[in-house]
Amino acid sequence: xxxxxxSYQKRRLQSSYFSVxxxxxxxxxxxxxxxxxxxxxxxxxxxxxxxxxxxxxxxxEVTQKQINVFLKFIQEEPFTNKAIYISKEDAAKxxxxxxxxxxxxxxxxxxxxxxxxxxxxAEFVTPEKMLELEQKYLKNTFxxxxxxxxxxxxxxxxxxxxxxxxxxxISSFFGIIAIILINSAIRLTIYSKRFTIKTxxxxxxxxxxxxxxxxxxxxxxxxxxxxxxxxxxxxxxxxIDKYIPSLLLLExxxxxxxxFLGVIFTSFLIxxxxxxxxxxxxxxxxxxxxxx
Numbered sequence: 001x002x003x004x005x006x007s008y009q010k011r012r013l014q015s016s017y018f019s020v021x022x023x024x025x026x027x028x029x030x031x032x033x034x035x036x037x038x039x040x041x042x043x044x045x046x047x048x049x050x051x052x053x054x055x056x057x058x059x060x061e062v063t064q065k066q067i068n069v070f071l072k073f074i075q076e077e078p079f080t081n082k083a084i085y086i087s088k089e090d091a092a093k094x095x096x097x098x099x100x101x102x103x104x105x106x107x108x109x110x111x112x113x114x115x116x117x118x119x120x121x122a123e124f125v126t127p128e129k130m131l132e133l134e135q136k137y138l139k140n141t142f143x144x145x146x147x148x149x150x151x152x153x154x155x156x157x158x159x160x161x162x163x164x165x166x167x168x169x170i171s172s173f174f175g176i177i178a179i180i181l182i183n184s185a186i187r188l189t190i191y192s193k194r195f196t197i198k199t200x201x202x203x204x205x206x207x208x209x210x211x212x213x214x215x216x217x218x219x220x221x222x223x224x225x226x227x228x229x230x231x232x233x234x235x236x237x238x239x240i241d242k243y244i245p246s247l248l249l250l251e252x253x254x255x256x257x258x259x260f261l262g263v264i265f266t267s268f269l270i271x272x273x274x275x276x277x278x279x280x281x282x283x284x285x286x287x288x289x290x291x292x
Contacts, residue, residue: 022225050121055118055148057145058142059141062142118133191282215271238250
């Protein structure tokens, strides 16, 4: 009879551990997906920003040698992502292709200017910094005009701020839910052993001695849950990289390492704190309070 009861208790304990691991894995998987979205939203925003160009139109009297020196100087600037020289002849060909006819035939001359398309690093694509660059290059003796899409920059900046804000709010909300779910799962597991905890305390075991095996067990369960979450995240990353290769997920090692370390740290921290406070609660209860 005793062996059957022990077997039954063992199965209950294993089932409880299994449910805790699955709960932790699902929550960490959700946290990992949100972390991935946050990391890649920044990457996507930077890619979009770096497609915006400032065009520097050059004066007609500027020689090709001077243009080459000026272009090299711009390419070495700390804010430059890339700079491309477009001659007025090349600009005329591009414009003719866009409108579908050769406008030079009826104009008789090329009214366009030699220009340099300056693509900035993402952190410099803001209304304030681009205005500073505009004013800077308008003072240059080689430059006759500076052009870029100001409404687009303002709209892009506002939308990125808005999206980042709501992503942060949503991530914080789900992060709190994750903590609550993992905490609840661990508390239920410890609740089933509340009489064991009180018995150990009554025979003289210290609180730290009683807490230690519970904390170690919870951390092990948390690591098992993190491993399952890693497997799920691995499949998600693989399929996103397969269907949206422009994100370069599998090549972005720093982001992936940061993401997986974040999941491990989250698992460790939540299980440690949840177990500590759950055991502390039952250690502080009186014997007659264990039945409620």
